[in-house]
Amino acid sequence: MPEESRTERATPYRRRKLREEGHVAKSTDLVASLSLLVITVSLYLVGPQLYYSLLSIFYTAPTLSVTEHPTLLRFFVEKVSPYILSLMVLSTLTVILAHLGQFGVVFTLKPLRFRWERLNPVEGIKRLLSLTTLFELFKNTLKIGILLFTVYLFLRTEIYRLMESVLLPLHISILDVMGLTLKLFIILGTLAIIMASLDLLYRRWDYERKIRMTKQEVKEEYKQHEGNPMVKGAIRKRMRQLAKGRMIKEVPKATVVITNPTHVAVALRYDPSGGDRAPVVLAKGVGQIAERIINVAREYGVPIVRKEELARSLYRWAEVGEEIPPRFYRAVAEIIAFILWERRRAYHG
Template structure:
């Protein structure tokens, strides 16, 4: 019941991270019908390309062996040498066809998914030997699909083979009294025709089965809302923790700003909503912003500046413009040079007059 509830909760499409994890764990889309189709196709191609040459080579080996059977010594190293020669000749005759079939078998798996190196699928699990789990797999949707697929393959392949062989029934009867040397070409032609039909049928079945296997695999990867939230916390961090860290950073930045205000040359205000503290000394390219803020932070900047004796100049347009364009510890933008220079010059004249 709990497992069914968990499956019903998984209504969200899987994330890319979930799909990557499934691949790492060896849970991939795999259709056995696609692999079978590649093997049958490879075998058909090998038979068409190398069937004649391989049969000729094997026939020559067998003829020579039978013709010289009376003169062959079977004692000592002669028998060992004879076995080695026959083995080499047989492998040379069937090596390329078997190599082509092996490559086709590997391609049938490699084209369905990228290569995966994992031992997780080999790890013993109780669910694999559990009678209850085995009973569920026996009557699962996958088992039903395999049963229907088997009946479909048997019916289609059997029907096509009968349709192809029935017109050739007279030829097959005549082969009984035909010269044995003439049987091989006829058998080869008929075999290639049958295998071609099987490959065509299996291509349709393999394509449909791959789509079914992909849908089943994708359904297994679906996630619940809780799993998506947990994954987001793992990858991006807990939003509460991130908000707390952001608050701490803002707090440290404000403390650093307030500590720099006493060293400012002037504080430009609006008069209560905005405050920007600037510092300028001879030799500097342009004034530097030491602190800025609005509302409560602006009020705090004014209080610290008043206690430190830093001049406060009310200039609403300039205060708003500087707050929007200049960052802390950065120089004033060139478009504000003239206005800021007038304020700084005014403050310096006041200090000179006061002295």
Template sequence: MDNGSKTEKATPKKRRDERKKGNIFSSKDIGTVLSLAMVFFTIKAMFPIIYKKVAGCIYHYINGVYEIQTLSLTISREILIDAMMNIAVIMVPIFSVSILAAVIGVGAQTRFLFSKDSLKPKFNRLNPLEGIKKIVSLKSFIEVLKGLIKITIIGYILYMFFRDRAGDLIKTLFLGIEASVSYVLNSVMSMVYMVCIVFVFIAGFDFLYQRWDYERQIRMTKQEVKEEYKQMEGDPKVKGKIKELQRKMAMSRMMQSVPDADVIIRNPTHYAVALKYDIKKDAAPYVVAKGQDELALRIVYVAEQNGVYVIENRELTRAIYAASSLDQEIPLEYYGAVAEILALVYRIREKNLQK
């Protein structure tokens, strides 16, 4: 029995509804790793420009000190604005690359989904009980564990970096500025390579975990699956009643056509077929009603009550019943046999009219 446990995988409709709400899974670590890597690669690529810009600014400000007679508020403001503009020239491309990488990292996972529902205020988040549940949940434990692993890895890499390069870093004090900065940058980039490689594995694990956790959250109970099926396909009981009503209406229309038939052929109680043929309009005789067992008897009864001729022909009746549908012309191979029956019916009618 269904005890309300969510044991069923989410249906496609459930997934579409959750996506419309903005409830999708994504790994923040993928965006973080991509952003971190792109920032450092951008710094390395822009290093010659950054070096020239910083050196030029330092030279400009040091020389400008000798030209300032009195440091007024206006001059201080001009120096600050100029310094901020120079910093912006360096930092804006780096920040832009970082933001773009983060957007691509998340967008590639979510297919750049934007949902208005996720922007709506949700007051249930203010519930302290829900907050406590989130704190002590498995997801929170995993996040804390990931944080500890990241801190441990970064700490270990920093320790190895300074341990192996402490002597070389001290020697940079005796080198030129450009050579010193270049050596430090290359050393930092080698450390970033190591961090990125490790973080790629962490991001891969996080992606798999987030997908597993998302699938677990959107699971459905058996009752929910049934209710969704009813909403999409209709209640089976209602559909059954509709089909039964349609069948009764079709039967009623069929029985109403029996009095207009030219002849009923039967076998003798199991099958009955009502045929009609108008030589001016119809290319061939066609079936206006047919039935088996009880329905066949009802067709015969209605025909007799309305003066329609009933003729017994076992083989022909079963053959036409099996090969023809309602309002469909009989097959070509039965034209001859049916023509003989209709000719007999027409002769009987003429004799009755002459009396």
């Protein structure tokens, strides 16, 4: 598909699908840089203690007999191994958190599956000539240049200190050189993180570019997952028809139908013995629906009262199956009271 035709941002479904397959925007450089910096800073802080612990072992080992070697091993486990284990745990946590910070939790084995297209030489050539490969070449060249220039500036500044350390006792000279080395790695790690952050921004931009969709793909996905608009329209129409049918069946239970006179009709029920706290709307409609409500009301002997303004207001503000709003209580109560009075008068003759 030509790149120019992919003008639409990826839909949430496409993003979720790609994520499930392990396709996310990530920078391995950022993970490596963070690991390097964290471990280097940790060694810079605890390096002297670790160094002197190892030094004491080297000085002590030649003087011990074979029977005393377990003591030396116990000393190593107690004094040195905690530093090594701490650095290993810290390195592992750094890698995990660096990945989580970029794309969250994603667990899938799909990227490990064998795919024949990976053996396609044409696709391999395309990858070699792609924008990503050119960016990688430029990035790595620039990174090496910046890091080498930084090393040059650092050595130029610290050269006299390195020369002076040669005159110090050996164990102090080694410690001094180690400190300078770790300091250099901290500077390099910081620069690497800055460059890796730029790499992450590029990765995210490139990821968004690659997952763009055509207008036709968006339409097809909408039809597939949201439903064909024509089908959905037909379903909604059928549901409205069913709802109207159920509504008309409720009209015989009404206490009164208020009309305007044939354009609007609202059927109300008020039955205190049945639990009604206020009149309830059983049905409402305009045009043909209103005519059906009125015809059913006549068929079952439901009183029909013409109140034009009230009928329009009830139709607008009252919902089917709910009580009428309080502002209509008085007007509706007068109508129902009159209907009940008429019924009692007719009953007593």
